[in-house]
Amino acid sequence: MKRKDILGIKDLSKSEVNEILTVANAMRERLDDRERGSELAGKNVATLFYENSTRTRNSFDLAAKNLGASVMGISVAASSVQKGETLVDTGKTLDALKTDAVIIRHPVAGSARLLAETIKASVINAGDGMNEHPSQALLDALTATRYFGGLADKKLVIVGDIRHSRVARSNILLFGMLGASVTVCGPYTLIPDGIAGLGCEVDSDLDSALDGANIVMPLRIQFERMSGAFFPSREEYHEYYGVTQKRLRLCADDHIVMHPGPVNREAEIAGDVADGARSVIEEQVTNGVAVRMAMLKLLLDGGNVR
Amino acid sequence: MILLKNATVVNAGGMQQTDVLIDGETVARIAPNIECFGAEEIDCDGKLVFPGFIDMHCHLREPGQTHKEDIGSGSLAALAGGYTTVCCMPNTDPPTDTAAAVAYIRKRSAECGNADVLPVGCITRGQKGEELAEFGHMKAQGAIAVSDDGLPVGNGAVMLNALKYAKTFGLTVLSHSEDKSISGNGVVNAGENATASGLRGIPKAAESAAVARDVLLAEEAGARLHVCHVSTAESVDIIRQAKKRGVKVTCETCPHYFAATDDEILSYNTNAKINPPLRGERDVDAIIEGIVDGTIDVIATDHAPHHFDEKNKEFDYAPFGTVGLETAFAVAYTRLVLTETVKLSDLCRLMSAAPANILGLTDRGRIEVGARADIVIVDPDAEYTVDTAYFKSKGKNSLFDGWRLNGAVVGAIVKGEKKQL
Numbered sequence: 001m002k003r004k005d006i007l008g009i010k011d012l013s014k015s016e017v018n019e020i021l022t023v024a025n026a027m028r029e030r031l032d033d034r035e036r037g038s039e040l041a042g043k044n045v046a047t048l049f050y051e052n053s054t055r056t057r058n059s060f061d062l063a064a065k066n067l068g069a070s071v072m073g074i075s076v077a078a079s080s081v082q083k084g085e086t087l088v089d090t091g092k093t094l095d096a097l098k099t100d101a102v103i104i105r106h107p108v109a110g111s112a113r114l115l116a117e118t119i120k121a122s123v124i125n126a127g128d129g130m131n132e133h134p135s136q137a138l139l140d141a142l143t144a145t146r147y148f149g150g151l152a153d154k155k156l157v158i159v160g161d162i163r164h165s166r167v168a169r170s171n172i173l174l175f176g177m178l179g180a181s182v183t184v185c186g187p188y189t190l191i192p193d194g195i196a197g198l199g200c201e202v203d204s205d206l207d208s209a210l211d212g213a214n215i216v217m218p219l220r221i222q223f224e225r226m227s228g229a230f231f232p233s234r235e236e237y238h239e240y241y242g243v244t245q246k247r248l249r250l251c252a253d254d255h256i257v258m259h260p261g262p263v264n265r266e267a268e269i270a271g272d273v274a275d276g277a278r279s280v281i282e283e284q285v286t287n288g289v290a291v292r293m294a295m296l297k298l299l300l301d302g303g304n305v306r
Numbered sequence: 307m308i309l310l311k312n313a314t315v316v317n318a319g320g321m322q323q324t325d326v327l328i329d330g331e332t333v334a335r336i337a338p339n340i341e342c343f344g345a346e347e348i349d350c351d352g353k354l355v356f357p358g359f360i361d362m363h364c365h366l367r368e369p370g371q372t373h374k375e376d377i378g379s380g381s382l383a384a385l386a387g388g389y390t391t392v393c394c395m396p397n398t399d400p401p402t403d404t405a406a407a408v409a410y411i412r413k414r415s416a417e418c419g420n421a422d423v424l425p426v427g428c429i430t431r432g433q434k435g436e437e438l439a440e441f442g443h444m445k446a447q448g449a450i451a452v453s454d455d456g457l458p459v460g461n462g463a464v465m466l467n468a469l470k471y472a473k474t475f476g477l478t479v480l481s482h483s484e485d486k487s488i489s490g491n492g493v494v495n496a497g498e499n500a501t502a503s504g505l506r507g508i509p510k511a512a513e514s515a516a517v518a519r520d521v522l523l524a525e526e527a528g529a530r531l532h533v534c535h536v537s538t539a540e541s542v543d544i545i546r547q548a549k550k551r552g553v554k555v556t557c558e559t560c561p562h563y564f565a566a567t568d569d570e571i572l573s574y575n576t577n578a579k580i581n582p583p584l585r586g587e588r589d590v591d592a593i594i595e596g597i598v599d600g601t602i603d604v605i606a607t608d609h610a611p612h613h614f615d616e617k618n619k620e621f622d623y624a625p626f627g628t629v630g631l632e633t634a635f636a637v638a639y640t641r642l643v644l645t646e647t648v649k650l651s652d653l654c655r656l657m658s659a660a661p662a663n664i665l666g667l668t669d670r671g672r673i674e675v676g677a678r679a680d681i682v683i684v685d686p687d688a689e690y691t692v693d694t695a696y697f698k699s700k701g702k703n704s705l706f707d708g709w710r711l712n713g714a715v716v717g718a719i720v721k722g723e724k725k726q727l
Contacts, residue, residue, distance in 0.1 A: 109574070
């Protein structure tokens with residue numbers, strides 16, 4: 001792969017996406033065989049997280065180690081940025097430490113790009129504000145593709161807080177690129193202006209949105225962020241936008257339920273759906289490691305599958 | 307004495323091919339083929355000669371933030387952009403809310419001897435939106451208008467009183483009309499580009515609703531209101547309707563609102579982070595329509611210099627604003643005159659005559675016998691790429707960096723004195 005950074009789905013071509021997914025699928029088989037590689041031996045990967053994260057960070061960490069890279073974890077509380085070292089200066093320091101790739105998560109959209117434009121090391125965006133979360137979308141696509149064999153003409157319904165979601169934005173772009181149709185659903189307070197311009201349908205009625213759906217993806221409701229009068233109560237939200245067994249009957253016979261995690265049970269998703277036969281949430285976690293291995297390998301190892 | 311030979315003089319009322327003789331601080335004679343032994347002759351053949359531009363809205367950052375700009379660098383940047391008079395906004399540190407603070411700026415202006423710097427005083431003490439500042443005392447020391455620019459007066463009753471109190475002293479309120487409860491923590495125009503980039507949006511109603519409020523309050527008070535940096539189609543329409551009703555309202559826009567859209571933020575260019583934010587195509591069209599039909603009276607710069615390091619940050623953490631003094635004329639000339647949207651005389655009205663009228667600067671804003679000799683000479687044939695490295699301003703944060711523009715300021719005269727650019 002001839003690129004320095006992976007900042008978002010919007011920068012990737014379809015052939016690059018296919019390359020990542022192909023390598024990721026091979027990595028998934030390797031994970032199932034409990035096989036570790038060494039193609040990134042001698043490479044230094046840094047995780048630079050300005051937001052709390054357990055699963056994404058650990059997933060990248062594991063992915064790098066599975067390929068033999070050494071990993072340096074840098075935790076920064078967002079508040080210390082404004083007081084102390086700037087992102088640009090931190091980036092220069094990482095370059096000076098001969099870091100090969102920086103995995104960055106940051107609360108401000110565009111930050112991964114700012115870092116990438118500043119430093120020589122490769123940058124992988126692990127989530128920047130409300131902009132993009134490309135590795136999440138790629139792991140979702142890998143999971144759905146492995147299940148259905150392909151995404152052409154499949155219908156993805158993303159339910160919930162589309163407004164604040166980088167996962168939704170990356171998935172709209174990626175699933176659209178791979179031939180699926182995407183519908184986003186939620187109360188209009190949580191649907192951002194002009195979202196249809198990214199290539200999706202908008203429907204505020206979940207029952208009608210789920211009609212014929214193949215992939216249902218409720219998003220985590222971040223109650224800690226819901227200070228701005230977006231919806232009145234958890235109960236009302238669950239009533240109108242909760243993904244329940246009853247609602248799943250509206251979907252296509254063959255459907256799966258995905259969730260980027262962590263799950264709020266009985267809020268955006270009923271517990272028996274999260275644990276149910278159609279749930280592929282744990283598959284997503286495993287595929288997350290595979291996708292991140294593929295991203296690191298393609299950026300740092302020229303893309304030659306050994 | 308200075309003699310401008312073969313000038314194409316542009317006034318708001320029209321153009322003429324003539325010589326202009328400046329004697330002392332004023333224009334002495336306007337006629338073809340003036341001969342004047344001993345006068346310094348400036349050959350203006352092929353050049354356009356305007357009354358010096360008047361910027362109703364800039365930020366010179368002194369006192370308190372002189373790492374961004376100071377009155378010396380800012381007034382020099384003004385001259386480089388053809389501005390012989392600039393009004394500096396009071397959001398300095400501390401805010402310009404006393405007679406002493408106003409007097410300080412006038413004193414610094416005189417010491418620097420570049421463009422004439424006229425201070426705008428605060429509407430409320432400390433820009434806090436609560437108690438009125440001393441309009442009378444500030445005016446006596448040279449305050450040209452009042453504004454709480456950047457921190458709009460949120461309380462409607464205070465704003466109504468401010469309009470009435472300003473009317474008492476014949477001052478115009480320059481209103482940064484924004485409902486902060488609507489704009490929230492947004493950083494760019496709400497809409498498709500904000501959504502695509504993941505940046506938080508500022509709804510257009512944050513401006514338009516506040517413009518509507520302020521216009522209605524001015525109407526109620528029978529006071530004069532000047533709305534700053536209009537950027538939305540709805541604001542233009544509200545002001546257009548108010549003018550038809552006879553409300554004493556005027557308004558300005560800035561070059562970035564008719565020359566650029568919020569497409570500029572898709573690259574996370576922090577120099578495109580401006581408040582009010584760059585809007586969409588439809589708004590740009592409405593702004594231009596407002597300029598053409600006279601709803602928009604003035605083109606101001608909202609020159610907002612910041613240090614490089616302050617802008618070289620994550621988008622949310624970078625401050626709002628673009629510099630504008632050194633590009634405003636060229637952007638307006640390139641995008642409005644060369645496209646035959648407005649005439650040169652209209653541009654003179656928008657950048658010089660109308661600001662003079664609104665501010666009550668009766669001695670300037672036109673080239674006329676007896677008027678103050680504030681003059682700018684422009685080469686209309688110059689074509690160049692904007693390079694902020696050559697700016698006189700300390701602020702290099704220009705939205706227009708790298709833009710191809712026409713029209714260069716080649717000479718400036720302030721109060722009869724030729725200035726080095």
